[in-house]
Amino acid sequence: MSIEKIIIRIKNPHTNKRQLFISSKKLHQILGCDISYKTFIETNVIWSRLRENIDYHFNQEFDTFNLSICAVQAILIIEPYRVCRRVNILRDYPDDKIKIYP
Known part of the structure; x- marks a missing residue:
């Protein structure tokens, strides 16, 4: 099932703007x-x-609701908890020469 089919479109009566929502349960699935x-x-x-x-x-000012934050959220959730990222200056050195401890 594509995400477009389960997005709920609601018009906010106070602002007359269209807002898009998705159920957390569906997004998790x-x-x-x-x-x-x-x-x-x-x-x-x-x-x-x-x-x-x-x-x-x-x-x-716009009649849209930005759902791109959901993509960022998905990346943060799926990524392992302890991800060791190398500092840019250390990328040129081999792993056995550098020990980075958490």
Whole structure:
């Protein structure tokens, strides 16, 4: 099932703007995450607040609702908890010469 078919379109009566929503349960199923639904919901609440803030400050004049935050959220959820990222200056050196401890 594609995400376009499960997005709910609602017109806000106060602002006359169209807003797009998706059920957290459906989004969890589509992403196929290996984390619990509870963790997904807790993260979703945080991103919902951020999404509201972005919508309020940057989308006041437009008749759209930015769903790209959901993609960022999906990346953060699917990525392993402890991902060690190498500093750009260290990328040229082999792994055995550099030890990065968390």
